[in-house]
Amino acid sequence: MNSKKTLVWTTIVLVVIILNLPLPASLRMKDGVRDGLAPFQNVMTLVLSKGKRMFSVVTDANKAISDKEEMLKEIALLREKVRRNESLAEENAGLRANLRFKKRSPHRLIPCEVIGRGDISSWWQTVRLNKGSVHGVKEDLAVITVDGLVGKTTQVSRHTSDVLLITDPNCKVAARFPSGGGFGIVRGQGVTSAEDPSIQMLYSLNPCRMDYIAKTEVILRADSVITSGLGGTYPAGLKVGVVKSVEEHSSGLYKCVAVMPAAELMDLKYVFVVVKEQAGQ
Amino acid sequence: MTILIMLFSVILSALIQGAIPEFTALGQARVPLLIGAVIYYALNRESEHMVLCAFLAGLLQDGLSMMPMGCSVLCFCVIGYIAGKFRGIVDAGAWITPVAFGGLAAFVSTLLFYGVLAREGMIHCSFWWALLKALGAGLLGLVSTPIIFRILGRMEGATLRYGRS
Numbered sequence: 001m002n003s004k005k006t007l008v009w010t011t012i013v014l015v016v017i018i019l020n021l022p023l024p025a026s027l028r029m030k031d032g033v034r035d036g037l038a039p040f041q042n043v044m045t046l047v048l049s050k051g052k053r054m055f056s057v058v059t060d061a062n063k064a065i066s067d068k069e070e071m072l073k074e075i076a077l078l079r080e081k082v083r084r085n086e087s088l089a090e091e092n093a094g095l096r097a098n099l100r101f102k103k104r105s106p107h108r109l110i111p112c113e114v115i116g117r118g119d120i121s122s123w124w125q126t127v128r129l130n131k132g133s134v135h136g137v138k139e140d141l142a143v144i145t146v147d148g149l150v151g152k153t154t155q156v157s158r159h160t161s162d163v164l165l166i167t168d169p170n171c172k173v174a175a176r177f178p179s180g181g182g183f184g185i186v187r188g189q190g191v192t193s194a195e196d197p198s199i200q201m202l203y204s205l206n207p208c209r210m211d212y213i214a215k216t217e218v219i220l221r222a223d224s225v226i227t228s229g230l231g232g233t234y235p236a237g238l239k240v241g242v243v244k245s246v247e248e249h250s251s252g253l254y255k256c257v258a259v260m261p262a263a264e265l266m267d268l269k270y271v272f273v274v275v276k277e278q279a280g281q
Numbered sequence: 282m283t284i285l286i287m288l289f290s291v292i293l294s295a296l297i298q299g300a301i302p303e304f305t306a307l308g309q310a311r312v313p314l315l316i317g318a319v320i321y322y323a324l325n326r327e328s329e330h331m332v333l334c335a336f337l338a339g340l341l342q343d344g345l346s347m348m349p350m351g352c353s354v355l356c357f358c359v360i361g362y363i364a365g366k367f368r369g370i371v372d373a374g375a376w377i378t379p380v381a382f383g384g385l386a387a388f389v390s391t392l393l394f395y396g397v398l399a400r401e402g403m404i405h406c407s408f409w410w411a412l413l414k415a416l417g418a419g420l421l422g423l424v425s426t427p428i429i430f431r432i433l434g435r436m437e438g439a440t441l442r443y444g445r446s
Contacts, residue, residue: 004328011332011358018351026350033344037296044296120299121346121353121394122311122414123404155347162347169405 031157034128038160041128042115057083098270101146107235109144109272110136115160117268125168125188127151127268132159140233142274148239148262149173149227150271161273165265166240167207174230175210175240182217183228184210186240186259208241208259215255219246225259235274282440287322287334290433294318295341307417308410313387315342317422317429319357320382323364324373325434335361348394349401356393360386376427383426388419 021029057080098111116128131137133156143150143163151165164171167188175186186208210225223243229236244258294314303309315338322334339354346353364382371378395411398404 007328007332008362011336014336015351015355015358018354019349021350029340029350030344033341037292037341037345040292040296041299044300048300116299118299118303118311119346120295120311120342121348122303122309122418123394123398124347125309126347170403 027155030155034155034157035132035159038115038128038130042130045115045117053087094270097146098272101272108275108277110275112137112143112161112271112273114268114271119162124170125165126154126162127165127271129153129161129163129271129273130159131273132157132161134158136275137161137273141276142227142234142238143271144238144274145263145268145271147264148241149234150263150265150268152233153273163271166261167265173234173240174228175225176228177217177219178224178226182213182219183230184213184254184257186210186225207261207265210243210257210259211249211254213255213257215248215253217255219243219255219257221245224262225257235276238274283326283330283437284333286433286436286440287318287330288337290429290436291315291318291334291337291341294429295338295345299345304417304421307420308412308414310391310414310417310421312425313383313390313418313422314425314429315353316357316360316386316390317379317383317426318433319361320364320379320386320426321430321433323361324368324371324378324382325430328362328365331361331365332358347403348398349403352394352397356390356397359393360390373430379426379430380423383429384419384423386426387422388415391415391418 018026057076060076060079110131112129112131114127115130119126127150129137129143137153137156139153139156141153143153149166151163151168151171153161154164155162165188166173166186169188171188173186174183176183187210189207189209213219221243225240225243227234227236227238227240239262241259241261244260246255246257248254249256294317298311298314301312303311319331319335319338323331335357336354339351339357342348342353342357343350364386367382371382373379392411392415395404395406395408395415399406399411
């Protein structure tokens with residue numbers, strides 16, 4: 001009975017200590033956990049993607065067997081070979097495009113690989129990158145792909161960094177239309193259903209929304225939305241997405257626009273962290 | 282050996298929980314494997330094991346997410362402590378026990394996290410969305426916790442047999 005009491009009190013004391021750790025100590029603790037598990041996370045992602053590929057091969061083969069068993073064994077083999085070649089070619093093309101993009105970009109970019117998808121607690125929409133502070137990544141830097149803006153870095157450890165996606169409600173981007181020049185704020189709709197609890201919202205068909213656009217602004221469907229550079233986090237001119245629909249806010253004070261992100265956020269493999277150039281550099 | 286199995290299972294649970302995509306239709310809930318492991322140790326082992334498991338699971342969840350350090354530790358310890366109160370009262374071997382406890386624990390922990398994070402202004406989502414997420418987590422907990430019970434039970438059984446021989 002006595003030892004149980006001791007255990008309860010020790011637990012309470014430890015929890016209180018952890019909850020009240022000074023911020024640097026808490027961050028160091030976090031970094032330790034993340035850096036320690038980063039290689040395993042990388043392996044887990046690799047295993048899952050291989051498993052996914054294997055599963056798709058099996059289902060394809062099963063479908064084929066139901067048609068003509070003998071012939072389709074050979075076809076499955078050929079398909080697998082073609083698929084392998086295609087995926088290699090696709091990867092090759094992707095890497096070449098990334099390389100060209102890096103050379104062409106006016107910003108200094110740090111190429112990173114995505115090693116983890118999503119926040120383990122499921123409250124934030126994030127991805128984890130394989131580069132951290134030792135590679136020059138800092139907090140609040142824009143993250144992009146060849147197609148457009150992905151989000152911004154939030155928590156950076158020595159060897160990993162977390163990126164808050166633009167579809168997360170905590171991520172706000174100062175944006176504008178390149179055509180007319182109207183300004184607004186793009187905000188993720190990923191988990192909020194406060195204003196539109198429709199089934200559309202549940203499936204995130206409108207992952208982002210741009211608010212506070214002047215009513216006089218003429219906006220058309222498929223217009224591009226780019227970063228305005230205001231606020232300092234995101235450099236000006238990065239493509240955020242395209243306009244999906246336009247409506248007036250219920251207050252009648254400004255226009256709102258549903259925005260489809262330009263970057264394929266569901267299938268991120270390689271991204272770039274945009275490093276802010278210091279004055280004089 | 283129990284400690285080693287616990288370490289292995291909690292780390293693996295954290296990695297799998299992070300790797301499995303969230304279910305959008307269930308409020309973007311993730312499969313609650315870590316809380317499942319805590320419930321297993323709360324209902325099947327001594328309090329010391331439950332506390333250690335809750336601590337480890339909480340530290341991993343906090344470390345790998347944007348949660349403030351200690352938030353999940355506290356939540357898992359509280360839920361493990363409450364579940365541990367039922368050890369000896371409920372039959373941990375019955376199929377309904379992990380189903381009920383896993384579902385309930387996942388539901389309650391999600392709502393607890395919502396309360397803490399929303400109060401701190403760290404998340405911006407409505408209560409209804411959080412409720413949907415909690416229900417989703419509960420549903421996933423109903424399914425995943427019996428599997429965790431089975432796997433951990435088998436692993437511990439196998440090491441026990443190996444130790445005897």
